[in-house]
Amino acid sequence: MPDFPAITALPSTAPPREANPRAIGVGQLLSVERESAVFWSLRIRLIAASARRMAQIAQLRASLVVALSIMFWWALFFLFYSGFDLLAGMHENIVESLYNAFFASLMIMLLCSSAIIMYSSLYRSPEAALLLTMPARADRIFAYFFQEAIWFSSWGFLLLGSPMLVASGVVARAPWHYYALLLPFMLSFVFIPAAIGGIVCLLAVDRLGRIRRGAVRIAVAVLLVLVIWFGWSVISGAKSDLMTPRWFQELSERLRVVENRWLPSWWLSLGLLEAARRPDFQTIDYRPWAQSMMFLGLLISNALFWQLAARWLAGRVYRSSYSRLHSERAVHRRSKVRWLDRLILGRSAKPPSAIRVLMVKELRLFRRDPVQWSQFLIFFGLLALYFLNIRRFNYNSAYSAMIGFLNLAVVGLILSTFTTRFIFPMVSLEGRRFWILGLLPISRDQILYTKFAFAALSSLIPCCGLMALSDLMLDISTDILLVHQVSCAVLCLGLSATAVGLGAKMPELNEHSPSKIAAGFGGTLNLVISAIYIVVVVMLTAVPYHFRLVMSHSIGESWFGRMSIWLASPWAVAAGIGLTILVGATATIWPLRIGLEAFRELEP
Amino acid sequence: MIEFVSVSRNYGDKLAVAQLDLKIPSGELFALLGPNGAGKTTTIRMMVGLLQPTSGQVRICGHDVVTETRQANRHLGLVPDEPYLYDKLSGREFLSFVADIHGLDRNDAAARIDREIDQFELRPFVDDRTETYSHGMKQRLAFAAALLHEPAVLVVDEPMVGLDPRSIRLVKDLLKAKARSGMTIFMSTHSLSAVEEIADRIGILDHGQMKFLGTLAELRKLSVAEHTSLEHLYLHMTDGLPAERSASQATAP
Numbered sequence: 003m004p005d006f007p008a009i010t011a012l013p014s015t016a017p018p019r020e021a022n023p024r025a026i027g028v029g030q031l032l033s034v035e036r037e038s039a040v041f042w043s044l045r046i047r048l049i050a051a052s053a054r055r056m057a058q059i060a061q062l063r064a065s066l067v068v069a070l071s072i073m074f075w076w077a078l079f080f081l082f083y084s085g086f087d088l089l090a091g092m093h094e095n096i097v098e099s100l101y102n103a104f105f106a107s108l109m110i111m112l113l114c115s116s117a118i119i120m121y122s123s124l125y126r127s128p129e130a131a132l133l134l135t136m137p138a139r140a141d142r143i144f145a146y147f148f149q150e151a152i153w154f155s156s157w158g159f160l161l162l163g164s165p166m167l168v169a170s171g172v173v174a175r176a177p178w179h180y181y182a183l184l185l186p187f188m189l190s191f192v193f194i195p196a197a198i199g200g201i202v203c204l205l206a207v208d209r210l211g212r213i214r215r216g217a218v219r220i221a222v223a224v225l226l227v228l229v230i231w232f233g234w235s236v237i238s239g240a241k242s243d244l245m246t247p248r249w250f251q252e253l254s255e256r257l258r259v260v261e262n263r264w265l266p267s268w269w270l271s272l273g274l275l276e277a278a279r280r281p282d283f284q285t286i287d288y289r290p291w292a293q294s295m296m297f298l299g300l301l302i303s304n305a306l307f308w309q310l311a312a313r314w315l316a317g318r319v320y321r322s323s324y325s326r327l328h329s330e331r332a333v334h335r336r337s338k339v340r341w342l343d344r345l346i347l348g349r350s351a352k353p354p355s356a357i358r359v360l361m362v363k364e365l366r367l368f369r370r371d372p373v374q375w376s377q378f379l380i381f382f383g384l385l386a387l388y389f390l391n392i393r394r395f396n397y398n399s400a401y402s403a404m405i406g407f408l409n410l411a412v413v414g415l416i417l418s419t420f421t422t423r424f425i426f427p428m429v430s431l432e433g434r435r436f437w438i439l440g441l442l443p444i445s446r447d448q449i450l451y452t453k454f455a456f457a458a459l460s461s462l463i464p465c466c467g468l469m470a471l472s473d474l475m476l477d478i479s480t481d482i483l484l485v486h487q488v489s490c491a492v493l494c495l496g497l498s499a500t501a502v503g504l505g506a507k508m509p510e511l512n513e514h515s516p517s518k519i520a521a522g523f524g525g526t527l528n529l530v531i532s533a534i535y536i537v538v539v540v541m542l543t544a545v546p547y548h549f550r551l552v553m554s555h556s557i558g559e560s561w562f563g564r565m566s567i568w569l570a571s572p573w574a575v576a577a578g579i580g581l582t583i584l585v586g587a588t589a590t591i592w593p594l595r596i597g598l599e600a601f602r603e604l605e606p
Numbered sequence: 607m608i609e610f611v612s613v614s615r616n617y618g619d620k621l622a623v624a625q626l627d628l629k630i631p632s633g634e635l636f637a638l639l640g641p642n643g644a645g646k647t648t649t650i651r652m653m654v655g656l657l658q659p660t661s662g663q664v665r666i667c668g669h670d671v672v673t674e675t676r677q678a679n680r681h682l683g684l685v686p687d688e689p690y691l692y693d694k695l696s697g698r699e700f701l702s703f704v705a706d707i708h709g710l711d712r713n714d715a716a717a718r719i720d721r722e723i724d725q726f727e728l729r730p731f732v733d734d735r736t737e738t739y740s741h742g743m744k745q746r747l748a749f750a751a752a753l754l755h756e757p758a759v760l761v762v763d764e765p766m767v768g769l770d771p772r773s774i775r776l777v778k779d780l781l782k783a784k785a786r787s788g789m790t791i792f793m794s795t796h797s798l799s800a801v802e803e804i805a806d807r808i809g810i811l812d813h814g815q816m817k818f819l820g821t822l823a824e825l826r827k828l829s830v831a832e833h834t835s836l837e838h839l840y841l842h843m844t845d846g847l848p849a850e851r852s853a854s855q856a857t858a859p
Contacts, residue, residue, distance in 0.1 A: 134655060
């Protein structure tokens with residue numbers, strides 16, 4: 003028999019005791035100017051704190067990042083300088099088209115990246131939840147996150163664009179004001195796509211709401227159709243010779259689509275090209291300078307307008323859209339055992355081995371993390387498109403081989419960014435759940451070998467597939483195709499082992515963010531070692547083929563000539579492959595051994 | 607000071623909070639109890655302006671949290687269950703930012719920061735970066751930040767989780783003292799012993815419905831057995847009491 007009445011009463015009575023009247027708060031609502039100063043002060047404090055930390059404990063990392071950035075900048079500068087120098091003697095008008103294409107594609111990328119960054123900081127970050135509970139204006143919070151989005155989405159543009167524009171100016175012998183105007187032009191330009199990206203983000207969350215999932219499906223379908231159409235147009239198109247007038251004409255026509263006067267990228271292109279033109283003092287023609295300033299004014303006024311528009315919109319919809327997004331009911335997804343899991347686990351009645359079980363666990367984590375597979379898909383998808391596109395041109399066989407080796411280096415470099423971003427942090431991310439692994443009846447060596455096997459297998463299949471595609475498109479002979487496959491496999495194994503080994507040697511068990519782990523000292527070191535390893539492997543196999551190309555020209559009887567003959571011989575090719583395998587074995591075994599020793603001793 | 611007028615909140619087709627009518631005056635320490643998924647967090651998120659009600663109105667010191675969000679937030683101090691603190695800032699820098707955003711005068715802010723540092727015994731680590739803090743240290747800093755501008759309303763979500771016994775005592779005494787001084791305190795918790803000790807009034811929320819609202823004594827009156835523990839009352843109210851357990855087993859000694 004229950005000891006309570008069946009229905010509970012709700013005695014919503016008065017408070018239990020007399021409440022003391024209380025003076026309300028001591029603070030006050032801030033003016034727009036004061037609020038702006040407070041948020042700027044927060045931003046400056048955060049930057050100063052990061053700089054202090056960097057100076058105190060991450061000097062090596064900071065020095066490495068600066069040194070690598072400078073090296074990268076100079077390498078790009080010389081690359082662009084050579085390119086513009088070559089074009090200057092052949093087809094000058096193509097520079098304007100290339101500028102337009104470059105800045106238009108950059109504009110789209112900046113728009114997308116800032117929209118994504120704004121979404122994650124405005125709607126998904128705990129910082130936004132903190133700021134929204136404070137008496138701050140919604141548009142001010144938006145502006146605060148907008149600063150961050152501008153930096154994160156555009157530093158790549160500054161690093162990539164500045165050597166290109168400086169090189170272009172040097173080739174064109176641009177006047178001094180061209181260099182002075184570069185930064186204002188670039189900065190005012192990046193504000194426009196970033197602000198539009200912010201608007202797109204706010205509107206998408208506020209308006210699309212329930213149909214967002216459907217909208218994403220439609221966008222993916224449209225993208226898929228475009229990719230298929232592009233692939234078909236490439237495969238079915240006629241081939242043309244590189245660097246011929248017909249090729250330049252065809253390229254100009256293809257790029258015309260981005261030469262629209264309403265596009266900020268066109269204003270930027272024209273503004274920079276005009277600024278680079280030398281005024282003709284004999285005719286007192288200063289118009290190029292004035293034209294350039296007009297375009298700069300146009301960019302600045304649009305940057306201000308779009309930023310104001312974005313803030314105005316944020317003031318109206320940010321809080322309500324935040325509420326709407328967080329009021330959506332979570333979709334409960336039932337996890338399924340996929341065919342690949344079943345394949346790895348096997349069909350035997352006996353329980354599967356620990357390595358297989360761990361492998362399936364890693365696979366499931368990868369599959370259910372869209373950040374991982376979407377980046378994997380985008381980068382390798384873009385590479386596949388590029389490899390399909392190279393079929394359009396005729397090459398002689400020696401050039402084909404060299405382009406093939408360059409493609410091998412590109413595949414390796416992209417893979418190294420993935421191993422740094424996703425494989426290196428794997429051991430660190432076990433930090434909190436390390437006790438689960440510790441309690442399993444398996445050795446720690448098995449855990450690390452599984453991570454290596456997972457990394458190696460998941461990189462071997464797409465990378466070797468991509469290299470095969472590249473070689474088929476380039477009509478490369480079978481012997482070089484095999485060399486490429488061996489080199490690619492060596493790269494995959496070495497890069498995977500380096501990331502797993504270093505990840506175990508230098509774990510950051512208290513850090514939960516994989517991107518922060520990858521950006522730490524260990525991650526940076528992994529990236530640097532990977533880059534050196536890729537260069538060594540590609541050089542060892544590419545050098546003999548390079549000398550075959552040299553041999554096709556007259557080389558004379560000099561010491562260099564005799565050396566070239568030997569380096570182009572099959573012996574040199576065999577030695578190169580042998581050394582590649584040796585380097586690859588060292589790069590696979592050594593880091594794994596270091597990692598295993600550290601992992602056995604690890605005390606989380 | 608806190609007023610819910612027929613407030614409902616849906617997540618898709620799921621009703622998280624249904625027709626909530628609640629008025630918490632100045633100086634009251636109100637404890638909201640309820641099982642996981644009962645709607646407690648939703649209620650708090652509506653109060654602090656992170657979620658807007660599907661229908662009804664939430665008012666803080668007379669200000670509607672949807673249409674007058676800044677005015678409402680000005681009177682509010684929040685201590686979330688997992689406080690977000692800028693991990694690259696020191697505790698003092700974080701307090702300074704909170705003082706600035708609440709428009710405190712510089713000299714006044716410095717004095718208040720010092721006072722809160724002493725009150726929550728933050729001095730040994732307040733100049734370290736917050737990323738080095740333990741959960742308890744973070745929680746104490748979050749309390750200091752929430753009380754810096756002397757809000758009329760303090761909202762605390764699971765204030766005792768992760769605190770050591772000394773800190774729990776400190777928090778309980780502080781909440782009682784603040785309520786006595788006229789502050790309205792809204793506390794969501796699973797700690798029934800803390801509720802028994804310090805709460806003036808209790809609300810038990812289950813499946814979005816307020817199953818009980820009143821004092822502990824009023825709750826006990828609903829039971830025929832004398833000296834029934836709050837745990838037993840709560841479990842019965844939220845259908846969480848195992849059927850085989852008898853009332854006599856659950857009564858206090």
